[in-house]
Amino acid sequence: MNLSAIKGFRGAFLDFIDDPFYVSELESVRYFPDGLLVIENGIIQDFGDYAEMHSKYPNLSITHYRDRLILPGFIDTHIHFPQTEMIAAYGEQLLEWLHQYTFPTERKFKEKSYAKKIASFFLDELLRNGTTTALVFTTIFPESVDAFFEAAGDRNLRAIAGKVMMDCNAPDYLKDTAQSSYEETKALIQKWHKNGRLLYAVTPRFAATSSEKQLQLAGKLLAEFPDVYLHTHLSENVKEVEWIRELFPHSQNYLDVYDRAGLVGDRSIFAHGVQLSPAEFKRLSEANSAISFCPTSNLFLGSGLFKLQQAKSQETPIKVGLGTDVGAGTSFSLLQTANEGYKVSQLQGRKLSSFQALFLATLGGAKALNLEEKIGNFDVGKEADFIVVNLQATPLMALRNSGELPQTLAEIGDRTFALMMLGDDRAISATYILGDRAKIT
């Protein structure tokens, strides 16, 4: 990999400089129909309108993507790499689905060679779908964590993952103990956190499969390593919420179980939140925690409709990113996930514009992961992870999005809406990591 050369990319660029849920499109969307991105050593050095900038760079080697739209790489804020092979498992809602399909599959990941094979496939699928950063569940086996980080490091990805902590209400073959999970996690943090672009997330599966002691030790790890993440599930399914109430009768609500262990902070990312109460929305907002909105998964498991508009309200603003949640989600594509997010909004009588959805998939995801200084848009100084998108990737998309790339925000908003409703991995022409084109095997 040659990261030392300065290089340029010319084409239509779309990214976000503010949040279109709170400010106007004019204030939040940045669109250059003919733009120039200048990269040195994988970092963005300059960005803007081609006509205005190109005379500053007379000898720049420029890759010109005609008739393509260049976006920041997508950010998937919740996904399980060991569930790749069991995607689309039939017929169950959350708790039965875990026992019938998920746990037996995750058992295989004690074998590091197997875990490496699936990690490699998984990362290729992410890249094929235009996802350049993900927050990832592994399994309870440290071998699976090593396998994931090694594969992500090989690809030079900014990725976040952690060992699953799970010491109760699971099969014996898939349980650790509070103490062993603490020690193993600590060793893995020391090995992988800030190892290149890699980052670590303390990862109790969910409240039902961790003892209070394990949750307390997770909190202790966060105190000892204040810049690691907390990644877990929260309030996905009605039966799950009832079960948590039975398991933790002294907690005010589901979120409070985590709160009492010191797990609710501004580096905490909670997947789902479909069943959250107003008090929990309020607490997440105060704590500056993030929710990963996983619409495809929420529909596939019949969990319900996430109240996105409440999370993105003025009253209880919460950081939100999109998550595919593969294998309960049925697509690696954040375009397809945005498609389902639109439907979840429509069923609640609300709209989700393509700018809002693409914000969630890029800068919104970066903010949810506290990585907005590193990734999420084309600001100078950020890491050059980006994707080249074909708005006419299928015959139907070519009919719907016919003609040249438009000049106006309204028109590009319409085209990108068709992209999110009709597009999938075929719409991703190329994925770049730190300015280099990713090779997908």
Next chain:
Amino acid sequence: MNLSAIKGFRGAFLDFIDDPFYVSELESVRYFPDGLLVIENGIIQDFGDYAEMHSKYPNLSITHYRDRLILPGFIDTHIHFPQTEMIAAYGEQLLEWLHQYTFPTERKFKEKSYAKKIASFFLDELLRNGTTTALVFTTIFPESVDAFFEAAGDRNLRAIAGKVMMDCNAPDYLKDTAQSSYEETKALIQKWHKNGRLLYAVTPRFAATSSEKQLQLAGKLLAEFPDVYLHTHLSENVKEVEWIRELFPHSQNYLDVYDRAGLVGDRSIFAHGVQLSPAEFKRLSEANSAISFCPTSNLFLGSGLFKLQQAKSQETPIKVGLGTDVGAGTSFSLLQTANEGYKVSQLQGRKLSSFQALFLATLGGAKALNLEEKIGNFDVGKEADFIVVNLQATPLMALRNSGELPQTLAEIGDRTFALMMLGDDRAISATYILGDRAKIT
């Protein structure tokens, strides 16, 4: 096209001989891991297990599809060909969506050359997605009906369509009159009904855009031509249902508006039915009418969750087919439509198996269209419309559905569930019409 030769197809075949909503899989699913289909003049002459049959046909020219699953062609029971180009139109629910996007688009179809161009693209998309029969809305312009039937006839398709009847609550440029719609429909029936494989459906758009007189004349046409179809929309959206109540204060409910005009019979197909009351379910069942279940559209427009299990109950059994409802549906693929149907079921705490979904897309659709004597499965004597499916069409599908085609019903049910959750047009390797491979431009 050479239909005269006798020809054979060998491979794994899956079809239905009864309804898996009412009888067991063993009684309803027919699966030959190594089967033989014999076709003469486009009609199925023989079908069964290859090992048992092949000695009867020593000189048969056989096309052998290894590692592929052969299914009856898919049947789309509700779709609008003029809405192809406006698929994925942003932000509105039904009534606003019609006025903002649909009506201006349909206006273009007065121009026959334009209608022909879109009809041709539309039929290619159907075939690319494995759909061999569809029940199709055109526009109020007879030119658009001719354009559709000419294009379908050129491709030798069994297709049903009709001129839209719409004489009120629509823009002037898109209205006919009760009398003109009667006369034009009559002429089109005489021209196209039973012209080759083509069939006609009397097609009032929906109760709100037809005067009582127009509905009465639609009923008169059904009386005059008892073997044509009735195709319309019913009870899709809450606001629509309220509006119908205001427009027709003397009707007991939405369905009753159609019933009073003689439009509710055993050749009537009603799209949606999301908001149906128990009385309407009962009446549809008594009348042996059909519902087209359009889950993708119902989610995209935020219309709601169709009660499939009530329609397929023992108490009020109703014929049901799947509909993409493009352009409110966002995919031409009945696999993707089945995917969304699963989610609609899960949100109601119900399961939809792949066998049930594929039944709806094949024999169930044929029954909904009263065409089960002609199409829908591989019974001897039926027209040989079928598709060749690749269960490993993408890298992810290849991982999920790895290995050879299975021998058991349980295993093929699991593979086809992955097909319906992960598959799209890429999974359709070939589409055959009357035993000939369709050429898709």
